Every structure is written in structure tokens, then in C-alpha cells.
Amino acid sequence: MKKIKLLRSIDDLAVNRHSRRSSPHASYFPVSLEDVKNEIVKDLTNSAIASENARMVKPVLIRYADTVSRCIPVMFKVRGHIETRIRHNEGYDQHGLHRHWVEVASDSGGWFVLGDEDMVRLYEALLDGGYLSELFK
Amino acid sequence: MTKISLLRSLRDLTARKAEKLCSKDKPHFKQFLKVYEKVVVDDLVEKELLSENIRLVEPILTAFAKQQSEIPIPFFVSEKQVSKIRVSSYWLEVAANDSDDWHHLYGKDLIRLYEALDDAGYLDNLE
16 A cells, blocks of 8 residues: 655645646646645635535524425525425434434425535525515514 | 624634634724634644545555454553454444444544554555
8 A cells, every 4th residue: 555644734735736736637737836725725715614604504594494484485406406395304423413404305306415505505595585584583 | 593694705704713702892803803814724724634634544544444453552542542443334443452332433533543553563564
């Protein structure tokens, strides 16, 4: 098995990502290590923002599904499919911790767990449509 | 329920994390935010390093656990010594020698075990 070198800093992360991008099959456009570092920080920030936003909107969507409606009254698509139903579900994760999550389904399809960015999109669509106003009274 | 203001930038994220530590009414809040931004980024980078390192060491520890069931060095998880390792359907598990109480090995513990085995030379001949 090939020996691995653990990553200890953002520079190591950047070198790791940079070497993948500099492979003969990767992009023809040269990118500097500094650019890669900036990209890493931007990616990490965006994903942290998405997950923090999802953490904030999840209780609202759960309350919506539990008390207002189990229908999605706005056009909401996930990977090209229109989802029309919403529900709150709960259970245990792989670490044995009790978790709550939001699930959606189309008219004829099965239920699936809504990801972070999709939760925020649904929250914004419901908010813009005025469907959350009674929760914020 | 109070209306949520969604976060749109690193500054928003920093303010959100800093909220827990100090009040917006305090005069030095803005100055504090500028310094705190670096702390937030460092924290994100540290988490990313951990998850990337886990991704790197997991296949090696899995190969090790498939080859042998004993942990040949003193190794502690949550202050308890564990000496057995196995691959379950989804993850690696460890247990004390005299116990069948298996625990999921994850996060920093995976890295610690990899480093300890590597330092002691137990990964050198791994296929």
C-alpha cells in the first residue's frame, strides 16, 4: 500500500488539490497555489454558510410540515423533479445520536431527505410566497 | 418563532459565531469581528484537514483490520483501552480485550490510531 502523508496545514491541502489539478488530464489553464488556497477558503466558507443556514431553517420547515401543511404550495424542484409533499421525520444517526430531518416527495415518488442547500431554497421559496408568515406571528 | 436572517458572507458567518461570545451593543464588536474572521477560517480549515486526513487513513486502517484483529500497541478511546479492531458493514469498530461492546471508531481517533500504528512500524508491510 502506498505510504500516505497526513495533511497539516492549508498549504498541504492546497498542494494536494493543486497536484490533482495539474495532472495531464486536468485543466489546461495553469492555477497558482495561492489561487488554489483562496478557492479552498471560499469553498469552505460557502459550505459552512450553507450548513449554518440549513441549521437555522430546518426548525422552521419542520414546524411548517408539522403545523401548517404537508403540501409544498410553490414550484420546488430537486434534481429536475417537482417535489410537492413535505414531512418531518426523526431517527438515529451512525453515532447513535437522535436527529430530526426534513423529507420531501413528488406526487408519485418516495420520500427522501432534503440536503442543506435544498432546505434553504425551499425555505426561501415558502418565505417569498408568504406561506411562513403565520409561523412568524 | 422569530424570522431568520440568512447568512450570505464570511462576515455574516463570523458575526453569527461571534454572537455567542459578545454582544453587538459592545463598542469593540466590529473590531472584534475583523480579528474573529481569521479564527473562523482557521476553524474551517482545521475541520477540512481532519476530514481529508480521515479520507486518506480510512482505507489503510481498513486493510490493517482485515489482516489482523488485534491492536498491537496501547491505544485509548475516551480513556478506555481498546485492543480489538474489526471492519463492520459501514465503518471500523474497536473494543476492549475482554468485551464484546464494539464502538464506532471515527474522527480524530482514526488519525491517532493510524499515526500510532505507523510510528510503531505496523503499517510498513501492509498490502
